[in-house]
Amino acid sequence: MDCDLNLKATELRLGLPGTTDAISPPKNNKRSSPDSDSAPPPPKAQIVGWPPVRSYRKNNLAEAESGSFVKVSMDGAPYLRKIDLKVYNCYLELLEGLEKMFKLTIGEYSEREGYKGSEYAPAYEDKDGDLMLVGDVPWEMFKSSCKRLRIMKASDARGLGCAV
């Protein structure tokens, strides 16, 4: 019967199964600086069962990591609040939540004029640190790019993200 000798599998070596180096290169454990001149390490192939973290724990961690809480500041308020973006399914729900939390009205969104008919306009800080008007981009895109919310006085918000 044909037999795959698969000598490589039984070969005694220090290297990890799947690697071709005989000895793993010495590890540089210093934190890499942003302007490090070495190329970023290639993505690691995951080894089954390593590190030895139980799946129960891994699953719980995964949920903890995808934290969707963002800080919400309101111009003039003494302290900030935090909301969980995961909880909302669309802009309407988010704005209603904000209105309830801060006891104010936000008004209606329109692409042309931003938020009409209220004292306040909701803005957010995105991944690049830019201050953007809430509502311009699709909801899912907003959820992943929103780092922080800011409820601005409408007078300050004029000119923010308005279509020219």
Add this chain to the structure above:
Amino acid sequence: MAYSFPEEVLEHVFSFLSSPRDRNAVSLVCKSWYEIERWCRHRIFVGNCYAVSPEIVIRRFPELRAVEMKGKPHFADFNLVPEGWGAYAYPWIAAMAEAYPFLEEIKLKRMVVTDESLELISKSYKNFKSLVLTSCEGFTTDGLASIAANCRHLKELDLRESEVEDLSGHWLSHFPDSCTSLVSLNMSCLGSEVSFSALERLVARSPNLRTLRLNRAVPLEKLANLVRHAPQLVELGTGAYSAEIRSDTFSSLADAFSACKQLKALSGFWDVVPSYLPAVYSACSGITSLNLSYAAIPSSDLVKLISQCQNLQRLWVLDYIEDSGLEALAASCKDLQELRVFPSDPFGAEPNVSLTEQGLVSVSEGCPKLESVLYFCRQMSNAALIAIARSRPNFIRFRLCIIEPQAADYLTLEPLDAGFGAIVENCKELRRLSMSGLLTDRVFKYIGTHAKKLEMLSIAFAGDSDLGLHHVLSGCDSLRKLEIRDCPFGDKALLANAAKLETMRSLWMSSCSVSFGACKLLAQKMPRLNVEVIDERGPPDSRLESCSVERVYVYRTVASRQRLDIPDFVWTLDEDSSMRYS
């Protein structure tokens, strides 16, 4: 030889022996002691469900009231044991249902438990009191509903880290209004929301409730209501620990906690909002056990909480605590006995937190009672390990996981042999050791020479040759469990130490260099060992005998070698070297 003591007197004397090992020793003294002992043994511990059969147990011990049993090998926790390998609870439950109508307690670990089993438990034992399922799987919330509905005197239902198919939260509502006997309820591993009013009423009518571990779905806003009904709680596991920040929620929570004068253990804390942590401060001075291993909170908030807990004995935490937090821990918690630091980002290529070997060094230096450690980190040095060993010769459990396999001493680039050598040399009472990092055969020489009390050893990506395995098997006098993965250990050491394996509970070797031929030889030589070849590539005899097997699991057994539930990727080798297929 006549004994002047009547049986009843001996029985009475034996009743003071609670440890299974002591009772086992007593039963070996002579035939009459064996007989007397077996009739009055009420609790047994079976470390490997395949080491013995239900029939043998029932025949020997007719009066059992409590059974504790373990199934899959430890490495099953890390997906190294294929699905369907075994460890089914049903045959045991079914046999015991007939033999022990007065059975009160069942404790299972790493076993497959079905709803059928749970229903059988709930209907067979009139006086059933305690069900503890640790890391078990195979059942759904329907099974829990049977237990809730039918066990009239249930005191304990503990589902530690089990994988339950969560069909709905309705199971909890099956506890009848007449059930007031609950002492311990741990549902933390469940996902679905249970009816809060049912839960509240259950807690309110259980005056003996000491342990309540909620699941994530129980909102923080409702926690105070529950706690208020149970100020006698000793152990509390919260649900999600986050809510909008409101002063009324906070003060209600703080008040509820301040009424709990007996609280000793806290856990849960999923999705923590740090502002709510101070609500538990009033309880902190009594707290001896804190499990924050699901709480993603920055070091500073962790430290604020921990430094309130001067009597802390056990801390489980994520590496967010960082070296600085561990230093603070070492300064404030002088009673600390056990520390576990889990990785928040185990698969990330770069460290996301500032947690290094220094944290462990600080705690080892500062906490004189520290005896048990599980520590995940990304760098280690021999110097640190030596310092740790010298500060803390009282370690009984030392489990270190350096995340990168075969990571060398980051200062000297040498193997970590000297460091782990220092651990086994200094810590003379060490019972459990897990190693990682770059290790040669030398470390195993140290282990074989010094680790005389070592009972369990876990090895991964270590060693150079069979000599390493030989040192361990020939030197570690107290070894009971040995688990090895991805090491160049093979036939020679295994066969040379075959007799040793009968003195141990089990040996697990996966991705090593053990050939099929050696497995057959071992099975021939040692008839009381079960040599299971676990290989998903098909029958081992379709390959050369010299081919390495994917995994081999060797364990002593007095049961028949051919277990009836063997799946098609496991082969048990028999004396005549024939292989049985399922």
